[in-house]
Amino acid sequence: MKRFFVFLAMLGIIFSFGQNISHAQGKILVAYFSRVGNEYGLGNITKGNTAIVAEIIAQKTGGELFEIKPVKNYPVDYDECTKIASREKATKARPALSTSVENFAQYDTIFIGYPIWYGDCPMAVYTFLESYDFSGKKIVPFCTHGGSGLSSTDQQITLTCPNSKILQGFEIRGVTAQKIPRRLKQESVIG
Numbered sequence: 397m398k399r400f401f402v403f404l405a406m407l408g409i410i411f412s413f414g415q416n417i418s419h420a421q422g423k424i425l426v427a428y429f430s431r432v433g434n435e436y437g438l439g440n441i442t443k444g445n446t447a448i449v450a451e452i453i454a455q456k457t458g459g460e461l462f463e464i465k466p467v468k469n470y471p472v473d474y475d476e477c478t479k480i481a482s483r484e485k486a487t488k489a490r491p492a493l494s495t496s497v498e499n500f501a502q503y504d505t506i507f508i509g510y511p512i513w514y515g516d517c518p519m520a521v522y523t524f525l526e527s528y529d530f531s532g533k534k535i536v537p538f539c540t541h542g543g544s545g546l547s548s549t550d551q552q553i554t555l556t557c558p559n560s561k562i563l564q565g566f567e568i569r570g571v572t573a574q575k576i577p578r579r580l581k582q583e584s585v586i587g
């Protein structure tokens with residue numbers, strides 16, 4: 397019975413995304429930050445929780461998938477990572493990125509995905525948001541988390557990109573994200 401509810405929750409995700417997808421127009425970019433390694437409540441993961449969700453969105457929207465990658469990878473060790481992340485948040489760091497979007501101007505709607513780190517976006521996501529001109533673009537925030545939900549990150553993105561239209565954000569627990577591909581494949585929702 398529990399598994400049935402998990403699956404219903406996953407379908408809810410797809411449908412709630414469906415609403416945002418119908419508002420998304422023109423060319424779509426699905427940009428995400430995600431970490432691989434020892435993760436909260438999951439142990440060692442080989443694909444990041446946010447990466448899983450981002451791939452499904454790109455598949456459903458036909459959007460271009462783009463990974464926001466810092467020059468310096470975060471440690472695979474969870475505790476080591478939290479130390480660095482909390483220091484970066486406290487100092488409002490803007491970690492340099494090693495990836496960049498070609499011809500950003502061509503995109504009309506940008507999905508932005510990230511894990512919640514200390515009730516906020518990882519600082520590398522702000523580096524990304526501040527690196528491009530989002531004026532006039534639609535932004536759909538989505539996050540994975542360990543229980544905090546969006547944690548007002550949609551409002552932070554609104555403040556960072558005041559000339560964009562921020563559509564309703566979407567959140568999912570990391571542990572649920574890890575179950576999505578297997579279940580959706582089992583139910584033949586995705587190939």
Ligand SMILES: Cc1cc2nc3c(=O)[nH]c(=O)nc-3n(C[C@H](O)[C@H](O)[C@H](O)COP(=O)(O)O)c2cc1C
Nearest residue numbers: 430431444445446511512514515540542543544570
């Ligand atoms: C440095 C760090 C800080 C975190 N802070 C929070 C938090 O404040 N609230 C929360 O619900 N989860 C928090 N988490 C858990 C992650 O948001 C969650 O596991 C997420 O799904 C990881 O996504 P990823 O695999 O795409 O990196 C934190 C994880 C890390 C590594």
